[in-house]
Amino acid sequence: MAESLEGWGRVLKAFDDWISYESSEFAPWTAYFSPENLRDLTDKERMGWMHSMYSDVIPGRVESCKSVAVAFEDFLPYMPEPASIETVQSMIDLSTRIQGSMLGMSDVIATMMEEYKVGGLDEVFHYLSSLVEAEDDIRHHMTLYSAGFRKLKKLGLTIPDEMV
Numbered sequence: 001m002a003e004s005l006e007g008w009g010r011v012l013k014a015f016d017d018w019i020s021y022e023s024s025e026f027a028p029w030t031a032y033f034s035p036e037n038l039r040d041l042t043d044k045e046r047m048g049w050m051h052s053m054y055s056d057v058i059p060g061r062v063e064s065c066k067s068v069a070v071a072f073e074d075f076l077p078y079m080p081e082p083a084s085i086e087t088v089q090s091m092i093d094l095s096t097r098i099q100g101s102m103l104g105m106s107d108v109i110a111t112m113m114e115e116y117k118v119g120g121l122d123e124v125f126h127y128l129s130s131l132v133e134a135e136d137d138i139r140h141h142m143t144l145y146s147a148g149f150r151k152l153k154k155l156g157l158t159i160p161d162e163m164v
Helices: 002-033 035-039 043-078 082-119 125-154
Strands: none
Touching: 002 035, 002 043, 002 125, 035 125, 043 082, 082 125
16 A cells, blocks of 8 residues: 555646646747747747757656656556556556657657758748647646546545655
8 A cells, every 4th residue: 555655746746847848948938839929039039939949948848757667667567457457558658659749849850950941931930830730739638637547446446645
């Protein structure tokens, strides 16, 4: 029981950390997914935004998501039966899927940086729609964790009251 409680604690902390990162570190940078907002920046600020997204912000986001997967992996041995094991494994797989989408955003930003250096702002506007689509996909998949938690609850694996 103590191991299960500790496992829940790690999972919930990983989610709290990820949610915090999303709101405080990542979300402010998404304002520049808009052509109007990106146009308002100077050349140096645009390059700074792209560089920060590629070098710091997206990698931090991937690490936050990866921490959730690791917490679930640590929690997996405490699952009592095949259905709960399958559910937790699907949540680990979901984390992997989301990380892939995040890394795809990073690839788009890298391409944007190169094309911006060569052709300027007008050459990169079309990439913003790719970033928005990727972000929508990531957000959609993030909501799927709720289904996993609901399924665990149906299987009798609820978050302990003292952790809520």
